[in-house]
Amino acid sequence: MSETKQSMLTITKLSKYYGKNHVLKKVNLNVKKGEVVCIIGPSGSGKSTFLRCINLLERPSSGSIFYQDNDVLDGKWKTNEYRQHVGMVFQGYYLFPFKKVIDNITMAPRTLKNKNKAEAEVEALELLKKVGLADKDDVYPASLSGGQKQRVAIARALAMHPELLLFDEPTSALDPELVGEVLRVMKGLAEEGMTMVVVTHEMGFAREVANRVIFMEGGYIVEEGAPEEIFGNPKNERTREFLARVL
Amino acid sequence: MDLKWSEAIDGLGPSLLQGVVVVLQATIISFILAALVGLLIAMCRLSKWKVIRGVFVVFVEIIRGTPLLVQLFYIYYVVPLLLNHLLASGGTQPNIQFTALSAGIAGMTINYGAYISEVFRSAILSIDTGQKESGLALGFTQLQVLRKIVIPQALRNSIPVLGNYLVMMIKDTSLLAVISVSELLLRTQTYASQTFQTIESYTILAVVYLILSLPLAHIMKMIEKKFHVEN
Ligand SMILES: Nc1ncnc2c1ncn2[C@@H]1O[C@H](COP(=O)(O)OP(=O)(O)OP(=O)(O)O)[C@@H](O)[C@H]1O
Numbered sequence: 065m066s067e068t069k070q071s072m073l074t075i076t077k078l079s080k081y082y083g084k085n086h087v088l089k090k091v092n093l094n095v096k097k098g099e100v101v102c103i104i105g106p107s108g109s110g111k112s113t114f115l116r117c118i119n120l121l122e123r124p125s126s127g128s129i130f131y132q133d134n135d136v137l138d139g140k141w142k143t144n145e146y147r148q149h150v151g152m153v154f155q156g157y158y159l160f161p162f163k164k165v166i167d168n169i170t171m172a173p174r175t176l177k178n179k180n181k182a183e184a185e186v187e188a189l190e191l192l193k194k195v196g197l198a199d200k201d202d203v204y205p206a207s208l209s210g211g212q213k214q215r216v217a218i219a220r221a222l223a224m225h226p227e228l229l230l231f232d233e234p235t236s237a238l239d240p241e242l243v244g245e246v247l248r249v250m251k252g253l254a255e256e257g258m259t260m261v262v263v264t265h266e267m268g269f270a271r272e273v274a275n276r277v278i279f280m281e282g283g284y285i286v287e288e289g290a291p292e293e294i295f296g297n298p299k300n301e302r303t304r305e306f307l308a309r310v311l
Numbered sequence: 312m313d314l315k316w317s318e319a320i321d322g323l324g325p326s327l328l329q330g331v332v333v334v335l336q337a338t339i340i341s342f343i344l345a346a347l348v349g350l351l352i353a354m355c356r357l358s359k360w361k362v363i364r365g366v367f368v369v370f371v372e373i374i375r376g377t378p379l380l381v382q383l384f385y386i387y388y389v390v391p392l393l394l395n396h397l398l399a400s401g402g403t404q405p406n407i408q409f410t411a412l413s414a415g416i417a418g419m420t421i422n423y424g425a426y427i428s429e430v431f432r433s434a435i436l437s438i439d440t441g442q443k444e445s446g447l448a449l450g451f452t453q454l455q456v457l458r459k460i461v462i463p464q465a466l467r468n469s470i471p472v473l474g475n476y477l478v479m480m481i482k483d484t485s486l487l488a489v490i491s492v493s494e495l496l497l498r499t500q501t502y503a504s505q506t507f508q509t510i511e512s513y514t515i516l517a518v519v520y521l522i523l524s525l526p527l528a529h530i531m532k533m534i535e536k537k538f539h540v541e542n
């Protein structure tokens with residue numbers, strides 16, 4: 065049952081040094097269109113750094129990143145234009161506090177895609193509905209709960225129509241009772257076929273939603289495979305130890 | 312003691328009204344220019360080029376390390392001399408002079424610009440990197456992030472301090488008397504020395520300053536409230 069899907073992201077031998085600290089060690093990753101890849105691993109293993117290298121918030125020290133068929137590191141494609149195709153959702157939401165929810169969402173498409181205000185707002189309202197916040201368009205982020213902020217952050221990223229979405233521990237800053245509402249939105253996106261790379265500590269989410277789970281430690285990808293394999297029958301000793309600790 | 316209040320009010324009042332116009336003119340123009348200069352200096356101090364940063368560090372330190380009074384004298388008396396000297400060539404002797412008011416506005420602009428640049432600089436630096444990164448991740452360029460995300464917030468966060476500076480500036484226009492700008496103090500001095508109504512004149516002067524600065528302080532508080540955004 066091998067269907068060949070179009071490749072979205074191909075990362076080869078990606079390394080990252082912070083000074084002498086070797087944080088990513090020749091990491092390879094291939095993400096196909098519509099795939100959901102979850103990255104798990106202990107603190108400090110390089111998960112965030114890896115994710116941030118993908119959209120070039122961090123500059124890789126060596127290796128290559130191909131987005132569809134474009135070499136993102138060869139300098140021909142402007143970084144800001146590349147990033148318009150790759151959305152990112154952060155642990156800390158980082159909404160723009162001086163703008164109302166609706167303006168948080170419309171700001172990028174209006175500026176970067178020359179959408180007019182009315183058009184952008186119609187779409188923003190649809191996105192808000194999609195993340196379950198249809199009535200929150202006219203408030204400032206400060207009045208929202210963490211879970212609501214994170215859902216607005218997802219809507220804000222979606223407003224640019226990214227083909228790939230990166231999530232860096234989107235629920236780690238949330239009170240436990242708010243985690244579910246964010247995960248549900250993410251699951252909905254996955255079901256719609258959004259390509260996603262998700263760094264997470266939510267093993268339940270990874271098991272249920274991921275097509276592939278990657279276990280990182282010490283800057284290496286130690287093991288990767290289908291969630292049933294990783295959670296049900298991990299081959300690597302390190303993976304087993306990690307899962308024993310977190311599950 | 313025989314105080315001639317109504318005589319002093321009648322005699323000094325009209326002149327002080329004209330003085331108020333001068334004060335408002337000097338304050339408003341200087342404040343706007345100082346805010347622009349301050350923003351410009353702040354950006355230069357955050358530039359990636361070391362030389363530019365260095366130049367403006369030195370500039371700000373010079374301005375902050377010398378009194379506004381001395382700066383006013385310097386601009387009014389020394390700068391024209393230097394310019395005339397520099398521009399003199401082949402027998403032609405230029406005769407550049409500043410009006411007292413324009414020298415005063417220049418002095419206040421530069422002085423307050425230096426202080427305001429520090430306010431803006433720290434406000435810009437205090438914007439969370441996460442916000443800049445989320446802007447970048449959306450596809451904004453560095454410059455767009457600065458213009459659309461960082462600076463608007465930095466300006467908002469600076470409003471309370473800027474309000475204080477505006478009130479200080481109104482009061483500092485009294486320093487312009489020393490370079491012969493006919494603002495309030497100079498007019499009062501002239502009147503008092505002619506009429507010997509010293510107590511009345513200077514009391515009226517103090518009241519006029521209060522009338523100018525108290526409502527302004529109040530207005531600034533309201534603006535502050537309006538633009539305050541919780542994080
Ligand atoms: N900007 C930086 N400068 C220097 N070192 C850094 C920087 N960012 C991360 N590191 C180091 O790189 C290593 C990997 O960090 P990273 O944040 O990628 O780990 P992580 O797997 O995301 O951890 P966590 O689960 O705690 O988020 C750590 O040792 C960290 O100290």
Ligand SMILES: [Mg+2]
Pocket residue numbers: 111112113233
């Ligand atoms: Mg991390």
